Amino acid sequence: MTQPITEPFRWTTRDLELLPDNGDRYEIIDGELFVTKAPHWDHQEICGRVFAALDAWSSSTGSGRAAIAPGIIFSEANNVIPDVVWASHERLAVLLDDAGHLTAAPELIVEVLSPGLQNEQRDRDLKLRLYSARGVQEYWIVNTHFKLFEVYRRVGASLQLVATLFPQDELMSPLLPGFCFQIASLFS
Numbered sequence: 001m002t003q004p005i006t007e008p009f010r011w012t013t014r015d016l017e018l019l020p021d022n023g024d025r026y027e028i029i030d031g032e033l034f035v036t037k038a039p040h041w042d043h044q045e046i047c048g049r050v051f052a053a054l055d056a057w058s059s060s061t062g063s064g065r066a067a068i069a070p071g072i073i074f075s076e077a078n079n080v081i082p083d084v085v086w087a088s089h090e091r092l093a094v095l096l097d098d099a100g101h102l103t104a105a106p107e108l109i110v111e112v113l114s115p116g117l118q119n120e121q122r123d124r125d126l127k128l129r130l131y132s133a134r135g136v137q138e139y140w141i142v143n144t145h146f147k148l149f150e151v152y153r154r155v156g157a158s159l160q161l162v163a164t165l166f167p168q169d170e171l172m173s174p175l176l177p178g179f180c181f182q183i184a185s186l187f188s
Contacts, residue, residue: 064088084110
Protein backbone atom coordinates (compact mmCIF):
# COMPACT_ATOMS: atom_id res chain seq x y z
CA MET A 1 0.00 0.00 0.00
CA THR A 2 1.39 3.34 -1.01
CA GLN A 3 1.19 6.32 1.33
CA PRO A 4 0.13 9.56 -0.36
CA ILE A 5 2.77 12.26 -0.38
CA THR A 6 1.52 15.35 1.38
CA GLU A 7 2.89 18.81 0.86
CA PRO A 8 3.84 20.77 3.96
CA PHE A 9 1.34 23.46 4.91
CA ARG A 10 2.23 26.86 3.51
CA TRP A 11 0.88 29.87 5.37
CA THR A 12 -0.45 32.86 3.45
CA THR A 13 -1.33 36.44 4.25
CA ARG A 14 -5.01 35.46 4.37
CA ASP A 15 -4.26 32.94 7.13
CA LEU A 16 -2.98 35.76 9.36
CA GLU A 17 -6.51 37.13 9.59
CA LEU A 18 -7.54 33.95 11.41
CA LEU A 19 -4.91 34.24 14.14
CA PRO A 20 -5.72 35.90 17.47
CA ASP A 21 -4.88 39.55 18.07
CA ASN A 22 -3.09 38.81 21.34
CA GLY A 23 0.05 40.93 21.13
CA ASP A 24 2.13 38.28 19.36
CA ARG A 25 3.93 39.22 16.16
CA TYR A 26 3.13 36.95 13.20
CA GLU A 27 5.39 36.85 10.16
CA ILE A 28 5.45 34.55 7.14
CA ILE A 29 8.68 33.86 5.27
CA ASP A 30 8.49 31.53 2.30
CA GLY A 31 5.19 30.13 3.59
CA GLU A 32 6.53 29.35 7.09
CA LEU A 33 4.87 31.01 10.08
CA PHE A 34 7.04 32.70 12.73
CA VAL A 35 5.44 33.79 16.00
CA THR A 36 7.26 36.02 18.44
CA LYS A 37 6.17 37.66 21.67
CA ALA A 38 6.08 41.41 22.09
CA PRO A 39 9.65 42.71 22.11
CA HIS A 40 11.55 43.65 25.28
CA TRP A 41 11.55 47.29 26.45
CA ASP A 42 15.25 47.72 25.53
CA HIS A 43 14.58 46.35 22.05
CA GLN A 44 11.81 48.89 21.50
CA GLU A 45 13.93 51.72 22.91
CA ILE A 46 16.69 50.96 20.39
CA CYS A 47 14.15 50.83 17.57
CA GLY A 48 12.91 54.23 18.71
CA ARG A 49 16.42 55.69 18.68
CA VAL A 50 17.11 54.43 15.16
CA PHE A 51 13.72 55.71 14.00
CA ALA A 52 14.30 59.11 15.66
CA ALA A 53 17.66 59.53 13.88
CA LEU A 54 16.19 58.55 10.50
CA ASP A 55 13.11 60.70 11.06
CA ALA A 56 15.17 63.76 12.04
CA TRP A 57 17.42 63.35 8.99
CA SER A 58 14.37 62.84 6.75
CA SER A 59 12.67 65.94 8.14
CA SER A 60 15.76 68.07 7.62
CA THR A 61 16.39 66.84 4.07
CA GLY A 62 12.84 66.18 2.88
CA SER A 63 14.15 62.94 1.38
CA GLY A 64 11.72 60.36 2.69
CA ARG A 65 9.99 58.87 5.70
CA ALA A 66 10.80 56.36 8.42
CA ALA A 67 8.38 54.05 10.22
CA ILE A 68 8.48 51.68 13.18
CA ALA A 69 7.25 48.10 12.67
CA PRO A 70 5.31 48.50 9.43
CA GLY A 71 3.97 45.40 7.76
CA ILE A 72 5.45 44.51 4.39
CA ILE A 73 3.36 42.21 2.22
CA PHE A 74 5.83 41.08 -0.43
CA SER A 75 3.56 38.22 -1.53
CA GLU A 76 0.99 35.80 -0.15
CA ALA A 77 3.87 33.69 1.24
CA ASN A 78 6.12 36.54 2.47
CA ASN A 79 4.63 38.93 4.99
CA VAL A 80 7.03 40.44 7.55
CA ILE A 81 7.18 43.17 10.19
CA PRO A 82 10.65 44.74 10.27
CA ASP A 83 11.58 46.85 13.28
CA VAL A 84 12.27 50.09 11.35
CA VAL A 85 12.16 51.02 7.68
CA TRP A 86 13.04 54.07 5.62
CA ALA A 87 11.75 54.85 2.14
CA SER A 88 12.29 57.79 -0.16
CA HIS A 89 9.18 59.77 -1.11
CA GLU A 90 9.48 58.49 -4.68
CA ARG A 91 9.63 54.87 -3.58
CA LEU A 92 6.94 55.27 -0.94
CA ALA A 93 4.50 56.54 -3.56
CA VAL A 94 4.55 53.11 -5.25
CA LEU A 95 4.97 50.93 -2.13
CA LEU A 96 1.75 51.62 -0.22
CA ASP A 97 -1.50 49.81 -0.95
CA ASP A 98 -4.95 51.26 -0.18
CA ALA A 99 -4.79 49.82 3.35
CA GLY A 100 -1.48 51.60 4.02
CA HIS A 101 0.70 48.47 3.92
CA LEU A 102 4.00 48.30 2.13
CA THR A 103 3.82 45.91 -0.83
CA ALA A 104 7.45 46.01 -1.97
CA ALA A 105 10.88 46.77 -0.58
CA PRO A 106 11.73 50.12 0.97
CA GLU A 107 15.32 51.23 0.46
CA LEU A 108 16.37 50.54 4.08
CA ILE A 109 15.29 47.95 6.66
CA VAL A 110 16.56 47.72 10.26
CA GLU A 111 16.19 44.70 12.54
CA VAL A 112 17.16 44.68 16.22
CA LEU A 113 18.04 41.13 17.23
CA SER A 114 15.84 39.59 19.90
CA PRO A 115 17.28 36.95 22.23
CA GLY A 116 17.15 33.36 21.06
CA LEU A 117 18.77 31.34 18.30
CA GLN A 118 15.58 31.09 16.25
CA ASN A 119 15.07 34.87 16.34
CA GLU A 120 18.68 35.50 15.33
CA GLN A 121 18.52 32.91 12.53
CA ARG A 122 15.32 34.46 11.18
CA ASP A 123 16.87 37.96 11.01
CA ARG A 124 20.39 36.97 9.89
CA ASP A 125 19.46 34.28 7.39
CA LEU A 126 15.83 34.15 6.29
CA LYS A 127 15.13 37.87 6.33
CA LEU A 128 18.53 38.73 4.87
CA ARG A 129 17.81 36.44 1.91
CA LEU A 130 14.24 37.73 1.56
CA TYR A 131 15.27 41.38 1.70
CA SER A 132 18.12 40.73 -0.70
CA ALA A 133 15.84 38.99 -3.21
CA ARG A 134 13.22 41.75 -2.94
CA GLY A 135 15.59 44.64 -3.67
CA VAL A 136 16.31 46.27 -0.31
CA GLN A 137 19.31 48.59 -0.76
CA GLU A 138 20.58 48.50 2.84
CA TYR A 139 19.86 46.22 5.78
CA TRP A 140 21.07 47.10 9.26
CA ILE A 141 21.18 44.54 12.07
CA VAL A 142 21.61 45.77 15.64
CA ASN A 143 23.07 43.21 18.05
CA THR A 144 22.28 44.45 21.56
CA HIS A 145 24.06 41.56 23.30
CA PHE A 146 27.45 42.30 21.73
CA LYS A 147 26.74 46.02 21.21
CA LEU A 148 27.49 46.05 17.53
CA PHE A 149 25.82 47.24 14.36
CA GLU A 150 26.10 45.37 11.06
CA VAL A 151 25.61 47.12 7.74
CA TYR A 152 24.61 45.14 4.66
CA ARG A 153 24.53 46.94 1.31
CA ARG A 154 23.47 45.88 -2.12
CA VAL A 155 26.49 44.74 -4.08
CA GLY A 156 25.32 43.63 -7.49
CA ALA A 157 22.30 41.39 -7.02
CA SER A 158 22.56 40.76 -3.27
CA LEU A 159 23.04 42.32 0.13
CA GLN A 160 26.57 41.89 1.46
CA LEU A 161 28.06 42.68 4.86
CA VAL A 162 30.16 45.82 4.31
CA ALA A 163 30.78 47.00 7.89
CA THR A 164 30.55 45.91 11.50
CA LEU A 165 30.40 48.98 13.71
CA PHE A 166 31.11 49.24 17.44
CA PRO A 167 30.03 51.84 20.01
CA GLN A 168 32.98 54.14 19.21
CA ASP A 169 32.04 54.21 15.50
CA GLU A 170 29.76 56.43 13.41
CA LEU A 171 27.31 55.19 10.83
CA MET A 172 27.21 56.99 7.50
CA SER A 173 25.45 55.75 4.41
CA PRO A 174 25.66 56.60 0.70
CA LEU A 175 21.91 55.91 0.65
CA LEU A 176 21.36 58.77 3.12
CA PRO A 177 23.73 61.65 2.17
CA GLY A 178 24.72 63.66 5.22
CA PHE A 179 23.29 61.15 7.69
CA CYS A 180 25.63 60.50 10.61
CA PHE A 181 24.71 58.38 13.62
CA GLN A 182 26.78 57.66 16.71
CA ILE A 183 26.53 53.91 17.43
CA ALA A 184 27.17 54.56 21.16
CA SER A 185 23.84 56.41 21.36
CA LEU A 186 22.02 53.12 20.80
CA PHE A 187 23.43 51.47 23.88
CA SER A 188 23.53 54.31 26.41
